[in-house]
Amino acid sequence: PSLDCLSPIGEKAIIEGLKKEIKGDFYTAISRRPSVYRGNPFLIEVGLVYGGDILSDEFIRVIRLANRVPLQYQQSACAITKSIINTSWRSYGLGQSKGALPQGPLVLMIHIAYVWVPFTSEAKEAIAHYPEIIKQIKLALQDVGRKLGSYIRKTVKVREQQERVNLFERYI
Numbered sequence: 001p002s003l004d005c006l007s008p009i010g011e012k013a014i015i016e017g018l019k020k021e022i023k024g025d026f027y028t029a030i031s032r033r034p035s036v037y038r039g040n041p042f043l044i045e046v047g048l049v050y051g052g053d054i055l056s057d058e059f060i061r062v063i064r065l066a067n068r069v070p071l072q073y074q075q076s077a078c079a080i081t082k083s084i085i086n087t088s089w090r091s092y093g094l095g096q097s098k099g100a101l102p103q104g105p106l107v108l109m110i111h112i113a114y115v116w117v118p119f120t121s122e123a124k125e126a127i128a129h130y131p132e133i134i135k136q137i138k139l140a141l142q143d144v145g146r147k148l149g150s151y152i153r154k155t156v157k158v159r160e161q162q163e164r165v166n167l168f169e170r171y172i
Helices: 011-021 079-086 131-171
Strands: 026-031 035-037 040-050 061-066 106-114
Touching: 011 026, 011 040, 011 106, 026 131, 035 131, 040 131, 061 079, 079 106, 079 131, 106 131
Parallel strands: 061 106
Antiparallel strands: 026 040, 035 040, 040 106
């Protein structure tokens, strides 16, 4: 099917919108290539904000969008939440209990642009658990997770080097 019928937000617009609303230290976004499920094209976009004014001792905040419309209710029944829980966030530097959202100073914005959004009910509050959709969301989360992990490792390394320099200066 033709893929020009999708209306993605775009990586640049996602980052600008997140910077406008949420104060953080690290911003990144990714738009996956369109995929096809049951003959209908869809596209997954993920934006991420880390650090800044976000509380670090709580679960991450998830902003879910379907065709640019926020999904406000039934977060636990959504394929987006299931994909976040099934992603191993420990390898990216965040704490995560088994079967729960990760903990840390993180905000995730996930958008699905789809010709036919498969909602779980007529209320249009959550996206259905179709394997291809969950797979694409998880791949997008892993892409932004790798960027987050490299940022966290880099900042930890810089902090450790600064502590070492301070230690040597103290003894000198």
